[in-house]
Amino acid sequence: MKISDNVRMVPVPEDQPMRPTSTNIYIIGQRGGQTLTIDSGEAIDKFRWMLRGYLAAIDHSEIGVAAITHHHFDHSGNLKHVREHLKAEIAVPENGVKLLKRQLPKDNEGVKTYVDGDTIDLDGGVRVQVMTSPGHSVDSLCYYIEEEGILFTGDTILGNTTSVVGDVNSYMASLRRLLELPNVKVLCPGHGPLIRDTDDAKARDRLEMYVAHRQMREDQILEQLQDGEPKTSWQIMENIYGDSIDKRLRRAADGNVQAHLKSLQKSGVVRASRGQKKRPNPATVATNKAKDKANRKIIQKGKRLDKAQRAKILAQQENPPTDVWKKPPTYQLR
Ligand SMILES: [Zn+2]
Numbered sequence: 359m360k361i362s363d364n365v366r367m368v369p370v371p372e373d374q375p376m377r378p379t380s381t382n383i384y385i386i387g388q389r390g391g392q393t394l395t396i397d398s399g400e401a402i403d404k405f406r407w408m409l410r411g412y413l414a415a416i417d418h419s420e421i422g423v424a425a426i427t428h429h430h431f432d433h434s435g436n437l438k439h440v441r442e443h444l445k446a447e448i449a450v451p452e453n454g455v456k457l458l459k460r461q462l463p464k465d466n467e468g469v470k471t472y473v474d475g476d477t478i479d480l481d482g483g484v485r486v487q488v489m490t491s492p493g494h495s496v497d498s499l500c501y502y503i504e505e506e507g508i509l510f511t512g513d514t515i516l517g518n519t520t521s522v523v524g525d526v527n528s529y530m531a532s533l534r535r536l537l538e539l540p541n542v543k544v545l546c547p548g549h550g551p552l553i554r555d556t557d558d559a560k561a562r563d564r565l566e567m568y569v570a571h572r573q574m575r576e577d578q579i580l581e582q583l584q585d586g587e588p589k590t591s592w593q594i595m596e597n598i599y600g601d602s603i604d605k606r607l608r609r610a611a612d613g614n615v616q617a618h619l620k621s622l623q624k625s626g627v628v629r630a631s632r633g634q635k636k637r638p639n640p641a642t643v644a645t646n647k648a649k650d651k652a653n654r655k656i657i658q659k660g661k662r663l664d665k666a667q668r669a670k671i672l673a674q675q676e677n678p679p680t681d682v683w684k685k686p687p688t689y690q691l692r
Contacts, residue, residue, distance in 0.1 A: 361544060362506050364388055364484050367552065368412045370405050375604045378519050378550045381432050383409055384510055385416070386503075391481030392422040395446070396501055396510050397548060401435035406443075409436075413444070421446035423478065427512025427548055428495040429457040437461050441468050449478075451490070454497030472499060491536065493529025494521050500536065507543030509536065515564060517550020520571050522610050526621040530572060537565050572618075579618050580627070588631065591615045 359367045364387060369380035381400070387393035393413070399405030413419060424446035426434045440446040441463050450458060452471040462469055476488040478501075487502040494513045501510040513521050514532060523529045536542075542562045545553040553564045575598075582594045589597075595612045603611055622628040678686070 361508065361546065361552065364480075364482070364506070365503070365508055365546075366412060366416065367546065368408050369551075370399055370408050372549070375606045376522075376610060377432060378516060380517075380551075381405070381549055382547065383412075384546055385409075385412055385418075386486060387416075387422070387480045387484065388482040389416045393418055393420075394423045394425060394478055394480060394486060395421050395440070396425050396546075397427055397433040397512070398424050398436040398440050400432045401439065405436055406439060409440075410444075420444050422480075423447050423449050425449040425472065425478075425499075425501070426451070426454070427500070427510065427514075428498045429454040429461070430495060430513070431461065433512065433548060434458060434461045438463055451497035451499050457495075457497060489535070491532035493523055493525055493532045495524055496528075498532070500532075502539065504539070504541055507541040508546060509539065509542050509544070509561075510546045511536075512548040515545055515547050515553070515568060517547040517553065519550070520568060523572070523614050523617045526572065526576075526617045527624070529617075530569065533565055533569050533572075537562065537569070575614065576618050576622070579615060579622070583628065591619055594619075 359369065361367055361384075366385045368383040368385065370383065372379060372381050382397065383399055383405070384396040385393055386396065393416075395409070398409060410419075413421070421440055421444045424437060424440045424444075426437070426449075428434075428451065434450070437448050437450075437458075438461065441448055446468075448462065448469045449472055450462070450469060452473045455462070455466070455469075455471060472488045474488065474490040478486040478488065480486070484503065485505065487504065489500045489502060491498045491500045491511075491514045498512055498514055500512065500514060502508070514529075514536070515521065542560075542565075543555045545561045545564060547553065553561050555561050578598045579594055582589060582597055592612050595608065595615045598615070599608070599611055619628055619630070623630055674681075
């Protein structure tokens, strides 16, 4: 999908609620010029195929630089693949390197890092600014093309929902910083549809809405604690959300409540008891591990059989159907 002459969106459809509607890859650069990708999806075929398809549509079979918005695997899973098959130089947040571990090529070959204030200059005068925007994750980055008013937000801002927050204080600071950007017309989120200026609403309204939403959540949490009764984050989450959310998002919602509680604790408004962790039973841990291992073996075997079956069907195409005919019919002129 074309966002501007220089920017294309590759929305890869998703069916899980943690990645609402799509996971998005962005391709930046002019037709025939150097390309930058922002995020490259999870390490599975559908992302690779869609990325290749969109690159082909702008006459590209390679990527200049493959950058990411943060280390989470739905954004960074294909880094090794694009390095190996699309010859991309890889660019990751400086403080994300240690979090990426196995997602990066051996010895970090072909990997460079971005810090706040870096710029990426592409052919045709396309300039992309790099901004750190911690909060969703510690290493979150946004990318910004000021000239065109296009802001790539990763999971800091999503297309149709609010996001998961790891650190509320830094998240709020990041949102406020984005609000100060001089020219914002389109927000390009890591998941879900674009947020564009329309006649009724401005893209930047979404940033304000996010700030207001976090404030509202904090107020709701404080209200839950008004009665003086100690509560777990899960109880607070259930009281606030009730049945209004997809059950599969309850842990994510609980995580956000915890992030708020941590911030309130830091500012001295809330105090917490220590809690007590369960000690896992070593026998159960060992049994579960063995079960997982056995299942993985079965899956591997299934994959091998599937591959062999496909190869067999293809090989059959090369040879006469001796499995069908003892003696095939013959033909001659009357
Ligand atoms: Zn994500």
